[in-house]
Amino acid sequence: KSLGVELHCRCIQTESRPIGRHIEKVELIPANSHCEETEIIATLKRTGQEVCLDPEAPWVKKVIERIMSNELERN
Amino acid sequence: KSLGVELHCRCIQTESRPIGRHIEKVELIPANSHCEETEIIATLKRTGQEVCLDPEAPWVKKVIERIMSNELERN
Numbered sequence: 394k395s396l397g398v399e400l401h402c403r404c405i406q407t408e409s410r411p412i413g414r415h416i417e418k419v420e421l422i423p424a425n426s427h428c429e430e431t432e433i434i435a436t437l438k439r440t441g442q443e444v445c446l447d448p449e450a451p452w453v454k455k456v457i458e459r460i461m462s463n464e465l466e467r468n
Numbered sequence: 469k470s471l472g473v474e475l476h477c478r479c480i481q482t483e484s485r486p487i488g489r490h491i492e493k494v495e496l497i498p499a500n501s502h503c504e505e506t507e508i509i510a511t512l513k514r515t516g517q518e519v520c521l522d523p524e525a526p527w528v529k530k531v532i533e534r535i536m537s538n539e540l541e542r543n
Contacts, residue, residue, distance in 0.1 A: 422493045
């Protein structure tokens with residue numbers, strides 16, 4: 394194993410509560426040879442905490458759509 | 469100005485060529501007090517180069533949709 398290479402999925406569990414308004418930024422990691430599912434990792438405002446989101450959850454899809462259309466609520 | 473705080477938009481220009489297949493991951497940064505537009509920063513495979521994408525470009529929207537539906541082509 395090489396150092397610094399992710400050899401597995403990064404998310405163990407995903408956040409079920411709709412935390413869209415607390416999101417500072419979102420990282421989308423497409424499926425790859427180390428993880429067969431897309432992973433979404435949100436960084437929260439204030440705390441900087443990283444939280445995994447479920448790509449299939451309707452509220453998560455909406456959050457992404459709203460970021461893409463420059464409409465995420467600013468709180 | 470505090471150290472470590474982004475006080476302006478990070479993207480100066482965006483990539484116009486459709487580079488979806490070269491994307492390792494994508495960071496979505498919603499509009500905030502330091503930047504009034506959503507910013508999308510893609511990290512490329514192999515080189516690790518960071519490239520800004522235009523949230524309004526149709527090919528970019530498609531790339532995001534395909535990542536969300538776990539369908540990004542793996543090359």
